[in-house]
Amino acid sequence: MIIEVASIKVTAGDEARFEAAFREAVDVFRQAKGCKGLHLQQCIEAPELYQAIIRWETLEAHTVDFRESELFQQWRSLVGPFFAEPPSVHHFRIAVERADF
């Protein structure tokens, strides 16, 4: 399992509209082959900064299958209008499994 972290800076004042668009975009990812789920988090220290945390079965499910699909265009047309700059994207593997207390 691969975790995509997309760091997104939103135009000031567009936070609520961006969150609503992201909520709509959940159904786009639901249709994406190899996508296991996602959530959106907002930085407390810098509220214009968000991280979309998207879980994929493999790296290629994101970087090849999704990015080359029509679904990627749908995602970008929903949320792209609120981006203040191009997002930065990194991928992570789990190094120490999640513990819940």
Place this chain on the structure above:
Amino acid sequence: MIIEVASIKVTAGDEARFEAAFREAVDVFRQAKGCKGLHLQQCIEAPELYQAIIRWETLEAHTVDFRESELFQQWRSLVGPFFAEPPSVHHFRIAVERADF
């Protein structure tokens, strides 16, 4: 619920030892008031970069209760020797709840 993201750059070659130390540190966080769980993830594009993702009931459970406790010293003595530079820490709130596919 608050998500702490601690970005940690590890000295090259120390990755396996850092992961083993983090695994030991899970029991430190288990004792921390207000800590709900954690995991460690490693960046695929830059393997010396890790993110400790730590969930807290409130911001203050991390920034006040934990940081001023003996447990913080235990955590730092376990993993600190492998830090290439001081970690950068941000906190996030959930903006769009997690969906699982």
